[in-house]
Amino acid sequence: MAGKEFDVAVVGGGLVGAATSWGLAREGLRVALLDEGDRAVRASRGNFALVWVQSKGLGLAPYANWSVRSSNAWRSFADLLKQETGVDVSFQRPGGLHLALSERELEARVDYLKRLHAQPGIVEYQTEILDHDEVAKIEPDIGPEVVGASYCPLDGHVNSLRLFRTLHAAINARGVTYLPSHRVENIMREGGEFRLMTTQGEVRAGRIALAAGNANMQLAPMVGLEAPMKPERGQVFVTERVRPFLHHPMNGARQTDEGTVMIGDSKEEGTDPAELKIGISATTAERAIRRFPLLANVNVVRAWSAIRVMTKDGFPIYDESETHPGAFVLCCHSGVTLAANHALTVAPMIARGALDKALVGPFSARRFHVQEAG
Amino acid sequence: MFKRLDDTGATLAFTVDGKPVRACAGDTVASALLAAGIGHCRTTPVSGAPRAPYCLMGACFDCLVTIDGVGNRQGCLVPVREGMKVETQEGKREVGR
Numbered sequence: 181m182a183g184k185e186f187d188v189a190v191v192g193g194g195l196v197g198a199a200t201s202w203g204l205a206r207e208g209l210r211v212a213l214l215d216e217g218d219r220a221v222r223a224s225r226g227n228f229a230l231v232w233v234q235s236k237g238l239g240l241a242p243y244a245n246w247s248v249r250s251s252n253a254w255r256s257f258a259d260l261l262k263q264e265t266g267v268d269v270s271f272q273r274p275g276g277l278h279l280a281l282s283e284r285e286l287e288a289r290v291d292y293l294k295r296l297h298a299q300p301g302i303v304e305y306q307t308e309i310l311d312h313d314e315v316a317k318i319e320p321d322i323g324p325e326v327v328g329a330s331y332c333p334l335d336g337h338v339n340s341l342r343l344f345r346t347l348h349a350a351i352n353a354r355g356v357t358y359l360p361s362h363r364v365e366n367i368m369r370e371g372g373e374f375r376l377m378t379t380q381g382e383v384r385a386g387r388i389a390l391a392a393g394n395a396n397m398q399l400a401p402m403v404g405l406e407a408p409m410k411p412e413r414g415q416v417f418v419t420e421r422v423r424p425f426l427h428h429p430m431n432g433a434r435q436t437d438e439g440t441v442m443i444g445d446s447k448e449e450g451t452d453p454a455e456l457k458i459g460i461s462a463t464t465a466e467r468a469i470r471r472f473p474l475l476a477n478v479n480v481v482r483a484w485s486a487i488r489v490m491t492k493d494g495f496p497i498y499d500e501s502e503t504h505p506g507a508f509v510l511c512c513h514s515g516v517t518l519a520a521n522h523a524l525t526v527a528p529m530i531a532r533g534a535l536d537k538a539l540v541g542p543f544s545a546r547r548f549h550v551q552e553a554g
Numbered sequence: 555m556f557k558r559l560d561d562t563g564a565t566l567a568f569t570v571d572g573k574p575v576r577a578c579a580g581d582t583v584a585s586a587l588l589a590a591g592i593g594h595c596r597t598t599p600v601s602g603a604p605r606a607p608y609c610l611m612g613a614c615f616d617c618l619v620t621i622d623g624v625g626n627r628q629g630c631l632v633p634v635r636e637g638m639k640v641e642t643q644e645g646k647r648e649v650g651r
Contacts (some may be wrong), residue, residue: 425648479650
């Protein structure tokens with residue numbers, strides 16, 4: 181691979197890296213996508229597949245706006261992917277529900293949304309609080325313990341495994357050079373280009389975009405950037421295929437286009453993706469049955485845990501290096517929700533060679549210094 | 555199509571889609587369906603293709619049926635009981651049954 185030149189090398193072949201690579205290829209750039217092998221710890225294969233807006237951005241209003249932007253761009257993003265690959269990633273946006281199982285949970289929800297939308301600079305969008313009867317009108321199978329929910333019409337979901345596969349098919353069709361088992365061990369900038377030392381030799385590129393999830397923490401400092409991460413574990417289980425009965429994606433439960441029901445919203449410390457804690461599964465199942473009593477005798481066919489990509493404060497990081505011009509870093513928790521932004525907004529910025537401060541300036545990792553100094 | 559090697563044992567009565575069927579004591583639901591000449595016990599959730607009991611040892615899940623109101627039971631793992639109500643399935647299971 182030595183000496184082979186690319187305009188951009190994207191590091192990380194998950195949803196963020198693949199969406200960015202596709203966007204860069206659409207801008208006419210020669211792109212290399214460097215990935216780990218099949219054994220990589222990959223959030224893109226374990227996620228919950230929500231395109232989610234209503235719980236994003238308390239503490240950083242631009243993150244709410246950024247999520248709204250991506251949700252609104254998702255339809256055309258999905259249509260473009262279908263045009264190029266023939267595959268429908270089943271994006272649906274019927275609006276999402278955050279169900280509450282007690283008055284206290286509902287009050288916490290009301291309070292959260294009030295504080296979220298009171299922030300200066302947040303775009304206006306609809307969220308409403310529904311009581312039990314109002315929820316029952318749109319989700320007839322809720323249990324009697326559901327006291328209400330918050331509803332946001334901008335929430336949706338997608339078939340995320342198909343999205344992952346489709347993005348890789350799309351970058352392949354656009355001539356992106358996909359390099360699996362090319363774990364990046366060191367990066368240097370020399371003579372106006374970047375030299376990426378991998379487990380299978382060197383790759384050279386004019387620019388680099390780091391999209392390696394939690395591993396950005398190690399990669400970013402090699403090019404004068406930083407990506408403070410705080411990985412988090414979550415457990416999910418999935419049921420057999422059943423006829424459609426859930427009509428909206430929800431916090432911790434959604435029925436996929438294929439009929440299976442995904443359940444899970446645990447947040448745990450730890451970074452072992454193979455460990456499954458039965459106590460957590462039991463609590464999750466119990467809450468799911470209280471929300472939807474009909475789930476009680478549905479068979480679970482698979483369970484897994486996955487590592488969430490999470491920055492230290494939970495908000496995305498998009499940054500460009502001052503010491504190593506041409507080096508960019510992209511970190512976020514929501515690789516599904518923000519895929520449309522990465523493909524259609526961030527990739528064109530990287531192609532132009534500079535991030536648009538008006539859009540992504542608030543997501544610079546410089547914010548961490550302010551907090552540490554304060 | 556299938557012929558019993560030994561049909562001298564006690565018989566049980568159960569129903570398939572409401573119709574009376576005889577089984578031998580010790581039959582699983584799957585083997586009783588095959589012995590009764592029932593061509594398929596379900597259609598698949600994805601393509602709607604018909605399926606009949608196949609592996610008879612709990613591995614293939616092709617013999618899924620609704621037994622006494624509970625969907626997606628593996629017929630090969632459930633012995634027939636007197637009066638049991640077996641229903642064949644079309645496509646995806648319905649929650650609540």
